[in-house]
Amino acid sequence: MDTKELFQNEISRRRLLINAGAAAVGAAGFWALTSSKLGLVNTAEAKEGPTEKWPWPYVKLDPDKTAEIAYNEWYRVFCGAAVINAVFSQLREKVGEPYKSFPVDAFVFLEGGMAGWGTVCGSNAGANIVSNVIIGPRIAGPDCEHGHTVGSDMMDWYANTALPTYQPKEPKQKTAIIQTTSNSPLCHISVGKWMQKSGFSLGSAERKDRCARVAASVTHKLVLDLNDWKDGKFKPKSTWKPGGTVGITGQQNCTECHGDKVPTPPMAKK
Numbered sequence: 058m059d060t061k062e063l064f065q066n067e068i069s070r071r072r073l074l075i076n077a078g079a080a081a082v083g084a085a086g087f088w089a090l091t092s093s094k095l096g097l098v099n100t101a102e103a104k105e106g107p108t109e110k111w112p113w114p115y116v117k118l119d120p121d122k123t124a125e126i127a128y129n130e131w132y133r134v135f136c137g138a139a140v141i142n143a144v145f146s147q148l149r150e151k152v153g154e155p156y157k158s159f160p161v162d163a164f165v166f167l168e169g170g171m172a173g174w175g176t177v178c179g180s181n182a183g184a185n186i187v188s189n190v191i192i193g194p195r196i197a198g199p200d201c202e203h204g205h206t207v208g209s210d211m212m213d214w215y216a217n218t219a220l221p222t223y224q225p226k227e228p229k230q231k232t233a234i235i236q237t238t239s240n241s242p243l244c245h246i247s248v249g250k251w252m253q254k255s256g257f258s259l260g261s262a263e264r265k266d267r268c269a270r271v272a273a274s275v276t277h278k279l280v281l282d283l284n285d286w287k288d289g290k291f292k293p294k295s296t297w298k299p300g301g302t303v304g305i306t307g308q309q310n311c312t313e314c315h316g317d318k319v320p321t322p323p324m325a326k327k
């Protein structure tokens with residue numbers, strides 16, 4: 058049985074469970090249709106549903122095509138959801154469930170470094186959601202036992218690459234969009250450095266197109282890496298380690314934000 062059939066079986070089983078739950082509610086009478094009863098049905102669904110199981114199947118995608126989808130999707134759902142949807146919309150067609158049930162648009166909140174707070178760039182967050190769903194638990198670091206370094210590698214690449222790298226086939230802005238290197242995976246720093254060098258404001262059409270192109274650039278690299286991973290050829294370029302040698306989660310270029318007065322976290326185990 059291939060993976061697709063496996064998932065389809067899972068889904069029929071899940072439908073049976075939902076129907077059984079619905080019948081129970083019906084027998085208990087109309088008053089029983091309270092949120093708590095429906096909650097029970099939903100819990101059963103959540104426990105037995107195929108979405109509990111991950112990683113999810115991946116088939117190789119075309120990096121250029123996927124980046125172009127991300128570029129256009131940015132204008133609908135912004136960076137994070139654009140990256141996710143560019144990949145998952147195609148896997149919905151090629152694989153089916155569980156991608157069909159994935160609420161891609163819900164990740165619109167990643168915009169502006171999460172709800173506009175300028176923290177991690179939504180493109181990085183979106184790429185990490187995708188790679189984590191596809192590659193599985195867990196996180197980062199070159200020597201991670203699951204070899205899942207696609208997400209961590211993305212943060213490093215993003216920080217150290219002049220972005221955007223992707224040139225859309227039909228750019229919505231004809232003005233030249235300059236490239237800047239953020240030295241950071243953060244939205245605020247990435248956008249801020251670009252704005253400072255280009256002179257364009259946050260609300261300008263150019264800044265928006267720049268971020269759409271950044272989402273497309275990240276998507277392009279993400280698909281290249283996932284395709285390599287699928288072929289067993291993925292080699293992380295980043296040497297970054299969580300916690301590094303300084304005893305705190307964070308990027309290792311401490312002076313970028315702290316200047317020459319980098320605070321020292323306690324190193325001894327407590």
Ligand code: HEC
Nearest residue numbers: 241303305307308309310311312313314315319320321322
């Ligand atoms: C993206 C910017 C940024 C980077 C990079 C960064 N920090 Fe920070 N860090 C901050 C901010 C902002 C605070 C909060 C400072 C405050 O509230 O005064 C902070 C707080 C801290 C604190 C808590 C103590 C304090 O004085 O506030 C420690 C310890 C710390 N950073 C260590 C580091 C180390 C070590 C590195 C490098 C591995 C690092 N940071 C990299 C932005 C950064």
